[in-house]
Amino acid sequence: MAEILLVLGDVLDLVDDPAIAGDKAHRYYSPGAILIEDGIVVEAGIAAEIKQKYAPKLALEDCRVIDHSGHLITPGxxxxxxxxxxxxxxxxxxxxxxxxxxxxxxxxxxxxxxxxxxxxxxxxxxxxxxxxxxxxxxxxxxxxxxxxxxxxxxxxxxxxxxxxxxxxxxxxxxxxxxxxxxxxxxxxxxxxxxxxxxxxxxxxxxxxxxxxxxxxxxxxxxxxxxxxxxxxxxxxxxxxxxxxxxxxxxxxxxxxxxxxxxxxxxxxxxxxxxxxxxxxxxxxxxxxxxxxxxxxxxxxxxxxxxxxxxxxxxxxxxxxxxxxxxxxxxxxxxxxxxxxxxxxxxxxxxxxxxxxxxxxxxxxxxxxxLDLTAKIGNFLPGREADFVVFHNAPTPFLAFRLAKCTDLHERLFCSMMLGDDRMIKQTYILGKPAKNAAFYASTLYSSNNAQEELA
Structure with missing residues (x-):
């Protein structure tokens, strides 16, 4: 049986180069949703419209909802x-x-x-x-x-x-x-x-x-x-x-x-x-x-x-x-x-x-x-569901600064200028969460001494 995911959040992707298409280059859905089936994007759009259009799929027992409401979601x-x-x-x-x-x-x-x-x-x-x-x-x-x-x-x-x-x-x-x-x-x-x-x-x-x-x-x-x-x-x-x-x-x-x-x-x-x-x-x-x-x-x-x-x-x-x-x-x-x-x-x-x-x-x-636009790079139907969720408050100061943003571009610009790995709340690979700080920490050093130094 297909694995169906509905991911909720503020969805942003690019469908063209802004130098060519201007404001038409990006799509933004807030509150938005991405419907994913077996790791592949079915559709991204306004959350209410996706829920209505795909109501039969979403009613299935195996459908899972991942709620990142209020958080920015972009392609990986x-x-x-x-x-x-x-x-x-x-x-x-x-x-x-x-x-x-x-x-x-x-x-x-x-x-x-x-x-x-x-x-x-x-x-x-x-x-x-x-x-x-x-x-x-x-x-x-x-x-x-x-x-x-x-x-x-x-x-x-x-x-x-x-x-x-x-x-x-x-x-x-x-x-x-x-x-x-x-x-x-x-x-x-x-x-x-x-x-x-x-x-x-x-x-x-x-x-x-x-x-x-x-x-x-x-x-x-x-x-x-x-x-x-x-x-x-x-x-x-x-x-x-x-x-x-x-x-x-x-x-x-x-x-x-x-x-x-x-x-x-x-x-x-x-x-x-x-x-x-x-x-x-x-x-x-x-x-x-x-x-x-x-x-x-x-x-x-x-x-x-x-x-x-x-x-x-x-x-x-x-x-x-x-x-x-x-x-x-x-x-x-x-x-x-x-x-x-x-x-x-x-x-x-x-x-x-x-x-x-x-x-x-x-x-x-x-x-x-990389000649991979048919597979990755945005949330058009058929793309692989690799995506990232931005944190709204990775540090107290960034929470303060982001709260002052008045439009989407300022929010994205501040996130990109001031952010680092702490700005990434979660990374998804084919719809599955992959960012695991505990596992990552365990791989950083091979010696007990190094672990003790970290502590």
Whole structure:
């Protein structure tokens, strides 16, 4: 028998980009309701109308009502760029990208040759995402296949929609983090065969970035994309000025950074390029023409000192954009805090970014970047019921501030500017509550001493 849920609350989602559709881009139902059947949205709307329209379903004994009346409900957040192996090194001090990789990222990632360690971090990482309201993410593993096995095994246990891949890196990196063009191909192929389209899991071919992949390895990436047309391509692009200069030295015959990937056949639909700060007009246009996407990672771009992402240019060229936390270069798992920094980055460029645009980038925009709008991103019929419930009073001060809000935009803007994981009252995965602070606390530390320190 079908499991039927009626979720009550103030329901908000996006059906288009506010930069294109204006106020028609969002839908708001207050008091609202979402009818869910077997984890799939049947319809969202005004509560009284949903109750009347679906009265026979709601009269069934197995129908459950989840009452979040007065609380804001949005689709689950979609993080379009994040590194799960860098969880333990978040907030690493004092370096910019290339030295940061050498000093912090690479030494941390070496540990993921140990499957038990990889699984422990995957548990912590995924629970941190859930606690912050993130229900889908595009995720870097390490060069070790066991890192991806560990990640997917935990994600599958929680029934999360996740996309991940083994890093491919055959030059300009430590020997114990290096593969070859051939082993990167064969290991990635085996992982695709094992995990891609298993339940809610998908695979991303994942060259770290052009400086650490030889032309031969980039061609092997293209071969994987040709053999498995529905997998993703996930890498970095034009994040840092020194990195961009390095590209010129490594690829002197290429027109620009993006052309390195384009000439290797990697710029396509379902290709997501993190950062994209230092692009020329031809690169924006190439991304748009080939339906590739950018992940805007503002906390990382500010923390590592990389630069300012130009959202207005993306809109002008019609480039698809999602938001990414980019942990551990990024300094927070929270998509609310990611919006906080994105707003400031755009303010510095005379672009006034609305809260509706921010929610779009964190939900439907991310779904578009991942080519998943038929499954996630809003509450249209047939979408998977991944959603978050905002807290009205996560702290005394926020309760005070939110009570002063006079309209929906102010309420959403304050929640996104001032909120963090405490703003997320509950996260639902296919209609089932997933945020569990007691379980999460038990996974944070493996030693008794650490537990005692917490107490």
């Amino acid at each position: 957040f979609i993080d379009t760029h994040i590194h799960f192996p860098q969880t333990e090194m978040i907030a690493a001090y004092g370096e910019q990208l290339l030295s940061w990789l050498e000093k912090y990222a690479f030494p941390t990632e070496v540990q993921f040759s140990d499957p038990a360690y990889a699984k422990q971090i995957a548990e912590l990482f995924l629970n941190e995402l859930i606690n912050n309201g993130t229900t889908t993410a595009l995720v870097f593993g390490t060069v070790h296949p066991q890192s991806v096995d560990a990640f997917f095994s935990v994600a599958q246990k929680y029934n999360l929609r996740m996309i991940a891949g083994k890093v491919m890196m055959d030059r300009n990196c430590p020997d114990d983090l290096s593969d070859t063009a051939e082993t990167g191909y064969t290991e990635s192929k085996a992982l695709i065969e094992k995990w891609h389209n298993q339940g809610r899991l998908s695979y991303a071919v994942t060259p770290r970035f052009a400086p650490t992949s030889s032309p031969e390895q980039l061609q092997k990436c293209q071969q994987l994309l040709a053999e498995y047309p529905d997998v993703y391509l996930h890498t970095h692009l034009s994040e840092n000025k020194a990195e961009c200069e390095w590209i010129k030295d490594l690829f002197p015959h290429e027109k620009n950074y993006l052309s390195v990937y384009d000439n290797a056949g990697l710029v396509k639909k379902r290709a997501v390029f993190a950062h994209g700060i230092y692009l020329d007009d031809s690169e924006y246009q190439c991304l748009a023409n080939k339906q590739a996407a950018l992940s805007h990672c503002p906390t990382s771009n500010l923390f590592i000192g990389s630069g300012l992402f130009n959202l207005a240019k993306c809109e002008h060229h019609k480039v698809t954009v999602g938001l990414g936390t980019d942990v551990g270069g990024g300094s927070s798992f929270s998509m609310l805090q990611t919006f906080n920094e994105a707003y400031k980055v755009q303010q510095l460029q005379d672009y006034k970014m609305s809260a509706f645009k921010g929610l779009y980038l964190a939900t439907l925009g991310g779904a578009k970047a």
